[in-house]
Amino acid sequence: MFTVRLDPETEQQLADLLAHAPDSNRSELIKRLIKERWLTLDLDRPFVERREGHPKHLLQDAPPDLSERAVRKQAIASYLKKRHS
Incomplete structure (x- = not known):
């Protein structure tokens, strides 16, 4: 068990969520929200796939x-010099 400190805005948002879920208390609601978020992670897929693949054209001219x-180091220096001139 742990304690979470919420700012007033987040506290109000939690109260609003609880008002729309009268069959839940704070703990149940927070557990359900964490579970929903956790399920969206899709942990069976590799990280790169979850991030929709490698960046395109990242090293095309490298x-x-x-x-x-x-x-x-030289490539970075050249890039920065070109960018700031």
Whole structure:
């Protein structure tokens, strides 16, 4: 068991939710909301799929040796210089 401190706005929102669910108390409502949210995570799918795949065009023009630190530092420096000029 644990205690949660809610700001006044969230407290009012909880009261509104409880008003529309008269058969629930605070604990039951919070448990149900957590369960609903947990079920939407779809934990059977890999993280990348849950995030709708890899970013497109992320490294399309990247040099093949970009994983090397010196090359990566130079690429970042060039990008920042180009962006801020």
